[in-house]
Amino acid sequence: MSNLLDFLWHTTFTLLWCFIFLSVMAYRAGKDRVFIYYAAYIFFLLLYVGSRTGYFFHYNESSELTQTIKRLFNWHIQVIYHFVHMFFGIVIVGIDSKYPRLYRNLKKYALISLTVGTIIPILVLLGFLTTKDYDNYFIFIHIPIFIVVAIIILRKAWKENNFVVSCFFWGTLIYAVLSAAALSLTVIAGYGYRPLTHPILLFYIGVIIETLAFAIGLGYRLQTVYKEKLQYQKDLNEAQIKLQEKLEEKLKIQEQENIELLRLKEKQELETQLAQLQNKILRSQMNSHFIFNVLNSIKAFIIENDERKAVNYLNKFSKFIRKVLDSNFYEENTLEEELNTIQLYLDIETMRLHHNFSYRINIENELDISHIKFPALLLQPYIENAIWHGLMPQKGERKLEINLTKIDHQITILIIDNGIGYEDSLKIKTENSHHKSFGLDIVNERIKEFNRKNQNSLSARIINRKPSGQSGTIVEIILKI
Numbered sequence: 114m115s116n117l118l119d120f121l122w123h124t125t126f127t128l129l130w131c132f133i134f135l136s137v138m139a140y141r142a143g144k145d146r147v148f149i150y151y152a153a154y155i156f157f158l159l160l161y162v163g164s165r166t167g168y169f170f171h172y173n174e175s176s177e178l179t180q181t182i183k184r185l186f187n188w189h190i191q192v193i194y195h196f197v198h199m200f201f202g203i204v205i206v207g208i209d210s211k212y213p214r215l216y217r218n219l220k221k222y223a224l225i226s227l228t229v230g231t232i233i234p235i236l237v238l239l240g241f242l243t244t245k246d247y248d249n250y251f252i253f254i255h256i257p258i259f260i261v262v263a264i265i266i267l268r269k270a271w272k273e274n275n276f277v278v279s280c281f282f283w284g285t286l287i288y289a290v291l292s293a294a295a296l297s298l299t300v301i302a303g304y305g306y307r308p309l310t311h312p313i314l315l316f317y318i319g320v321i322i323e324t325l326a327f328a329i330g331l332g333y334r335l336q337t338v339y340k341e342k343l344q345y346q347k348d349l350n351e352a353q354i355k356l357q358e359k360l361e362e363k364l365k366i367q368e369q370e371n372i373e374l375l376r377l378k379e380k381q382e383l384e385t386q387l388a389q390l391q392n393k394i395l396r397s398q399m400n401s402h403f404i405f406n407v408l409n410s411i412k413a414f415i416i417e418n419d420e421r422k423a424v425n426y427l428n429k430f431s432k433f434i435r436k437v438l439d440s441n442f443y444e445e446n447t448l449e450e451e452l453n454t455i456q457l458y459l460d461i462e463t464m465r466l467h468h469n470f471s472y473r474i475n476i477e478n479e480l481d482i483s484h485i486k487f488p489a490l491l492l493q494p495y496i497e498n499a500i501w502h503g504l505m506p507q508k509g510e511r512k513l514e515i516n517l518t519k520i521d522h523q524i525t526i527l528i529i530d531n532g533i534g535y536e537d538s539l540k541i542k543t544e545n546s547h548h549k550s551f552g553l554d555i556v557n558e559r560i561k562e563f564n565r566k567n568q569n570s571l572s573a574r575i576i577n578r579k580p581s582g583q584s585g586t587i588v589e590i591i592l593k594i
Contacts, residue, residue: 124317124321125162125317125320125321126159126162126163128321128324128325129155129158129159129162129320129324130159132151132152132155132324132327132328133152133155133156133159135328136148136149136151136152136155136331137149137152139331139335140152143335143338145334145338146204147201147204147205147331147334148331150197150200150201150204151201151327151331153197154194154197154198154201155324157190157193157194157197158194158320160190160194161187161190161191161194162316162317162320164183164186164187164190181237181238181244182238184244184247184248185234185237185238185244185247188234188247188248188251189230189231189234191251192226192227192230192251192255193227195255195259196223196226196227198285199219199223199259199262199263199266200223202263202266202267202270202281202285203216203219203266205270205277205278205281205330206266206269206270206273206278206281207273208266208269211269212269215265215269219262222258222262226255226258226259229250230250230251230255233246233247233250234247252296256296260289260293263285263289267282267285267286270282270285276330276333277330277331277333277334277337278330279330280326280327280329280330280331280333281326281327281330283326284322284323284324284325284326284327284330285323287319287322287323287326288319288320288322288323289319290319291315291316291318291319291322292315292316292319294315295313295314295315295316295319298315403497404434406465407426407430407461407465410426410464410465411423411426411427411430414426422464425464426461426464426465429457429460429461429464430461432457433454433457433458433461436450436453436454436457436490437454437490439489444488444489444562445486445487445488445489445563446486446487446488446489447482447483447484447485447486447487448482448485448486448487448517448524448592449482449483449485450489451487451489451490451491451492452474452476452482452492452515452517454489454490454493455474455492455493455496455515456474458493458496459472459496459513462500466500466505469504469505469511470500470504470505470511470512470513471510471511471512471513472512472513472514472515473512473513473514473515474514474515474517475514475515475516475517476517477517477518477519480517480518480519480524482517482524485524485592485594486567487592488559488560488563488571491556491559491560491590492515492526492528492590494553494555494556495528495553495556495573495588495590496513496515496528498538498553499513499528499530499532499586499588500513500530502532502533502538502541502542503530503532503533503534503535503538503585503586504530504531504532505532506532506533506537506538506541507531507532507533507584510531511530511531511532512530512531513528513529513530514527514528514529514530515527515528515529516529522593522594523591523592523593523594524591524592524594525589525590525591525592526589526590526591526592527587527588527589527590528587528588528590529578529585529586529587529588530585530586531583531584531585532584532585532586533584533585534577534578534579534584534585534586535575535576535577535586536577536579538586556573557573560572560573570592570593570594571590571591571592571593572590572591573588573589573590573591574588574589575587575588575589576588576589
């Protein structure tokens with residue numbers, strides 16, 4: 114009997130170490146958590162087997178404390194590897210994904226049982242309980258409950274038509290039967306009866322059969338995963354070939370679409386050029402009355418023999434006309450150039466209207482506007498409206514201000530007048546049915562065109578100052594930079 118026990122012990126010991134090594138290697142290769150659970154289970158099982166044979170414990174028989182520690186270790190290590198085995202079965206059967214409610218309950222059971230199974234040995238060591246109390250807890254409470262849990266897991270495994278799960282089912286069942294028989298013989302021996310065979314013999318046989326069954330099942334799992342990877346790679350290669358063929362077809366279709374896009378782009382460019390040409394024509398028409406009135410004013414100065422005023426007026430007018438003509442060639446100017454043009458226009462208008470209104474251009478300190486893009490002559494229609502439809506009908510002092518401020522990445526241009534107000538000027542325009550102004554309509558179209566090229570960076574709105582208790586109108590233009 115002794116020789117057989119030695120043979121089974123060495124066989125069990127060797128198998129367990131081999132399977133630990135192979136399981137860790139398999140986990141590192143594929144990151145399949147079932148192998149790490151299996152390696153942990155075998156490790157704790159190996160500790161238990163080693164403690165039973167005195168391989169890990171060499172103690173003095175007369176030392177009561179050492180005997181108590183060994184006895185507590187023997188029971189508690191079984192509690193641990195039982196639960197590692199349980200989670201190994203959960204992953205193999207797929208209970209965590211197929212039966213989530215059962216899985217949650219099993220986790221709660223494991224937590225409670227492990228906690229109780231850990232506290233009791235501590236209480237024994239502290240002297241509050243005896244080893245007999247722990248024996249009774251393990252044999253009459255832990256083992257029966259765990260058998261019920263094992264039956265639940267095995268019942269789920271029985272329903273699975275899977276070779277790996279079948280290996281787990283039969284290996285666990287055989288091990289459970291033989292280890293239960295070994296435990297029963299141990300209990301019988303504790304009551305003074307001589308068992309038919311040594312209990313550890315049955316336990317060794319159960320461990321060997323179980324580990325071999327698990328190894329066969331996990332080997333088959335590895336083989337299946339490897340075949341699936343090969344099939345996946347084959348499917349991937351076929352998919353890549355099909356994708357390449359589809360891409361080639363798509364490229365042919367795209368070449369044809371590109372030809373159509375080029376034609377569409379040419380058409381859009383022609384439409385844009387036409388729109389720009391129309392804007393240039395309309396801008397020149399918009400200034401026709403202004404040019405006629407300025408020439409008449411110059412003529413009046415000449416008739417009055419006021420040569421200085423005539424020359425000054427003509428000089429400013431020629432510079433202004435040149436900037437207007439240049440704007441026909443360049444859709445965009447700098448904001449600095451735009452303000453220079455507006456100042457020329459305001460100088461001409463104040464001279465022509467005999468200084469019946471005053472104006473100021475205020476630029477916030479350290480605001481560099483020399484490189485900021487701005488649509489050419491965009492401000493002129495707003496200022497023209499402010500003078501002729503806001504200030505001129507107003508009695509008393511007439512003022513016009515142009516303020517430029519910058520906050521973060523935004524420049525705000527305010528055109529402020531103290532005229533009759535936007536609503537009243539609209540009423541006058543409506544009453545003069547013969548009057549038809551296209552100025553602001555053109556401005557709005559030009560803002561849209563500017564935003565299309567510059568990602569919605571310009572906006573304008575007209576604010577009536579009357580609700581705030583002041584007369585006049587504010588034109589607010591916001592430019593994002």
